[in-house]
Amino acid sequence: MKHSNDEFSLISRFFSDIGRVGEPFSDETLVALGIGDDCAILRSSSGYDTCLSIDTLVSGVHFPENIAPDKLGYRCLAVSLSDLAAMGAHPTVFTLAITLPDNNIEWLEGFSQGLSSIARQYGIRLIGGDTTRGPLTISIQVHGLVPSGMAIKRSGARPEDLICVTGSLGDAGAALDYLHSDGSSVLLNDNVQHFLKRYYYPQPRITTGIALRGLASAAIDISDGLLADYNHIAECSGVGGLFYENDIPLSSALRAEKNDEALSLALRAGDDYELCFCISEHNFKCLRGDTLFDGVHIIGRVLETQGMIMVGDDGVEESLLPKGYQHF
């Protein structure tokens, strides 16, 4: 479940209050969390909650029309797994609804290879699906398990918490300029190859998410851009954020290839599927010895007052707008 602000307002206006669980079950026993986070959470009495999230990718909107089918198969599951990572959930099963313009066996073979490769990598099983005819569209619903009550929500950030991100930001956004050249005879340098790899093969931070259970106060995955996604944490938690310009992690490829735009891509481009999380200083210290957190960067502080601010090199503060990828 990814939202730009506009998508978010569509959802809350029309879809946030549809139906209730009827007898003999009840809303309260079954649903721990409904619409508005990376995943919904279903309770069970087995000691685990189920986190689930549905995501749709549309040809020409969420991926280039000429994308290689194995890359698409990989990417569409990666994007959904990233929602589980943001909740600290362990992936278990998924369903696939795929709409295809035709019955192209070669394409399907490539697609299922890419899908299968990431499914094996993350230990998640395809248990159901639907294939229909129409414009190429893929919906995937992923399910994951988390010990009862331990899912990391967007709503728990507290003033003074550190704001952290995994990996580096902006690389996948930088890839957008080169997607049309991919697979053509144009020679792409190593930096561009790096961007394309980040775009096509996002690495959902499942293990980091699991390690953050009970420690992070809030988390989200960065699909629409750091500012847009942190803004969801801020709104759900009733807080603001201060970011340190110098500490936003940029890859050497991004600095080399896109120096002027690097910061803007890191703040506003989507598709990185890194995690952004909030954590108290005390809990952060618990993590520091863990090699899993070698790639984690502190990029700011949660503020009590709403709004987002960036502190630059020179100590000058600048207000930030939560503008990221807009779905409409």
Next chain:
Amino acid sequence: MKHSNDEFSLISRFFSDIGRVGEPFSDETLVALGIGDDCAILRSSSGYDTCLSIDTLVSGVHFPENIAPDKLGYRCLAVSLSDLAAMGAHPTVFTLAITLPDNNIEWLEGFSQGLSSIARQYGIRLIGGDTTRGPLTISIQVHGLVPSGMAIKRSGARPEDLICVTGSLGDAGAALDYLHSDGSSVLLNDNVQHFLKRYYYPQPRITTGIALRGLASAAIDISDGLLADYNHIAECSGVGGLFYENDIPLSSALRAEKNDEALSLALRAGDDYELCFCISEHNFKCLRGDTLFDGVHIIGRVLETQGMIMVGDDGVEESLLPKGYQHF
């Protein structure tokens, strides 16, 4: 999960063996049934299994492009609920992935009203979703609960079982000729109004499905046509079927308006969303007193030998091909 034969072979060729549930969980503990039935089944230790099914409806393929949004909202959830009915599952929650060409507030209002109305009727709650931009496409995943091990599968039919259906067949198929006139100034007679109502407002047989738990040996919902759908039961159970031509239930509207095609529509048209189930004579007698089963018709017998046969008025037997709605 609906399959025509072609869709079925696509799924089994490319998607039936993707991934396994990784440590610390396991396939065997979590997944009771994967791809190939109306729903997948997930085990839990709470005394209930979860049945789940994802279905996609594409504009111009599964519904007319000019469909009123409230009718679409109703129909797309009804179609998915029908898969739960076929398993004997009690609906609990669903997710919605909707791809929209634009942000049309009036349309969204109508759609959410139709969706909300059926969600209230069946006591199911929308817990998550995704809205994206693109050609109008709707994917819904429904979840339902059934006491552990009690879900009705396609695979349990036994020779000598009765073949039964709920309601009457062919009405929704008859509606297809009139969809273009709907909402126009053309006067439609009561029979046609009846067909349109059957098409736009299918009534998933949830209560009947629940009452069949432990009694029916196999069940499926009729989305692609009686023969195509019964054929799934036959293939999964390794049996055949004998149908009594005179006992196929046809509405008076269908007889009046489409006399020549009535039987063919009942056998081969889709969209009725009635249940087809197999049941021993002994178990059928247990149901007979229940007013819920007033609308249930015995239409044939499960055969040990594969293939489907129809016995006509005159006692002449005719071989039947399992041809129904083809998704590709």
